[in-house]
Amino acid sequence: MPEHRTAPHPEWVQMYRQGLTTTQIATTAGVGQSTVRYHLTLAAATESSIRDDHRNAPRTPPVTRITADGLRNLDDTVALYRAENRLPSSSSPSARERALAIWLVRRRQDHDRGTLSATYSDGLKQIPGWELRTRKTNDEARWSQRLQELTAYMAAGNDWPRHKRTDTEEERVLGMWLHIQRMKYRRTGLDQEKETQLNTLLPGWRDGRTRGRPPGSPNIQRV
Numbered sequence: 703m704p705e706h707r708t709a710p711h712p713e714w715v716q717m718y719r720q721g722l723t724t725t726q727i728a729t730t731a732g733v734g735q736s737t738v739r740y741h742l743t744l745a746a747a748t749e750s751s752i753r754d755d756h757r758n759a760p761r762t763p764p765v766t767r768i769t770a771d772g773l774r775n776l777d778d779t780v781a782l783y784r785a786e787n788r789l790p791s792s793s794s795p796s797a798r799e800r801a802l803a804i805w806l807v808r809r810r811q812d813h814d815r816g817t818l819s820a821t822y823s824d825g826l827k828q829i830p831g832w833e834l835r836t837r838k839t840n841d842e843a844r845w846s847q848r849l850q851e852l853t854a855y856m857a858a859g860n861d862w863p864r865h866k867r868t869d870t871e872e873e874r875v876l877g878m879w880l881h882i883q884r885m886k887y888r889r890t891g892l893d894q895e896k897e898t899q900l901n902t903l904l905p906g907w908r909d910g911r912t913r914g915r916p917p918g919s920p921n922i923q924r925v
Contacts, residue, residue: 710745718742719752721759766812766819775805776825783829786882787848787875788841795889806832845896848879853903862910884908 717727724742728735746752766772779802782790790802809826812818813833826832855863855876865877883900886892887908900907 710741714738714741715745715752718745719755719759721756766809766817766822768819768821772805772822775802776822778802779806780825780828786878787844789829789832795891848876849899849903852876852880856904862907864911880907880910884910 714727714731717730718724722730724735724738728738731738742752778798779790782788782799782802790799790806792800792803792807794800794803809818809822810833813823851872852863855872860873863873863877863880865874865881868874868877883892883896884907887897
């Protein structure tokens with residue numbers, strides 16, 4: 703015996719008011735679109751405002767589409783963070799890094815709208831605070847922290863840290879940070895104030911290890 707429905711069906715009317723289309727309502731209810739339209743027509747005959755409510759209902763933007771390029775961007779962004787403890791910069795001389803920075807800005811916008819796909823969201827969770835807009839402040843604080851850590855590392859009698867074939871995770875992190883500062887200096891891209899701090903706290907930082915000196919030997923660079 704077929705189910706008897708009171709027309710207009712109040713649940714369908716409410717769904718329509720909230721912005722759902724007749725196709726979506728019909729799919730959810732498991733009925734034909736013509737049946738849904740019949741009920742909505744009856745409802746509109748006595749309460750015309752449901753049409754305006756439907757048109758004015760907030761529409762949820764579609765979730766970010768996952769693409770092969772997007773997944774590569776995700777992997778490269780996470781890899782950059784792991785290697786250099788930072789996010790891609792829109793002012794980088796590397797076109798690839800600038801592209802990653804633009805991609806990440808768009809993912810932040812998706813995050814704010816609530817349309818970021820779960821795949822991108824889960825991947826970016828590996829970068830604490832990636833969605834924040836205060837990255838410059840955080841990056842500056844992290845730079846000062848690394849400077850202090852390297853100063854303490856060298857004061858303990860260690861050699862200049864390497865960024866490859868390291869003995870410890872601490873050496874790898876500090877070595878990578880120092881390697882980046884040297885590259886920036888050679889490209890004249892290092893901030894003058896930061897260069898001054900490095901020159902003051904870490905004399906000889908631009909040269910590093912004495913050629914041929916084995917790892918673990920006394921740090922003769924320090925005064």
